Amino acid sequence: MHQSEIRQAQSLGADIRALRKARGLTLVDLAETLGRSVGWLSQVERDLSEPSISDLRQIAEALGVPMSLLFGHASAPAEEQGYVVRAGARRPMGSGEEGLVEELLSPDLTDDFEVIHSTFRPRSKMQTPAQRPTQEVGYIISGRLDLTIAERCFSVGPGDSFRFRGEPYAWANPYDEPVVAIWVIAPPVY
Incomplete structure (x- = not known):
């Protein structure tokens, strides 16, 4: 290149x-x-x-x-653009209105996938189940998240990971602690 x-x-x-x-x-x-x-x-x-x-x-x-x-492009030093995303320079994604705060960990949106840092606020939940033509993998860093994937219910915690491929899904954090997760989505949806 x-x-x-x-x-x-x-x-x-x-x-x-x-x-x-x-x-x-x-x-x-x-x-x-x-x-x-x-x-x-x-x-x-x-x-x-x-x-x-x-x-x-x-x-x-x-x-x-x-x-x-x-x-997000102007905040990174020229030699780091496209390679490094500093913790304080992540680009916010999504609306945050359901209690989910998302930040882009990928340097940009041009890959075949995107990596998202997700924080689910305590007592928050997805209002309407979603279904999108993607493959998604999540990894829980801290907290506990309740997931429904294709009508199957799971509770995942620190160190657990999960995947869904085009199935309907929903999440909830009915607990008192925030949940922090890393989410990989292909193809990118943001």
Whole structure:
């Protein structure tokens, strides 16, 4: 890989392209949603044009991600971008509204998978079971999490891991302690 290709793989444009593709959207689909031209969006994805804050807000909304997810590149020193994610520089993911706080551990969104640091607040639970076309593996670092995978119920704790592949799932932390887990998702969904 040439240096320019490495820089491209860890760019805002590359993340936008990865998010768009993960949602099955074409350039035309997203450009129409944004009310922009395909050419403009293509230039943004290739880092030839820099979107404004308003553009980023619209892009984040159209892709269903928090705007903060699109701001992680500038915080890392140039020599670390694409390689290292420092603990204090993780990009927040998801909305956090159900009591789940997620941070991206992967340097960007261009891999065939993503790695997430998840913290489930005490007495929190997923309101509606989800099902997505992914393979997911989780590893519990601390706390205890109740999982339902394809109508089977499990309680997992420190050192335990689990997997599901496209099955419906739900989680709950009915306990008084937060749960910290590492989650690997393929293909990326954020």
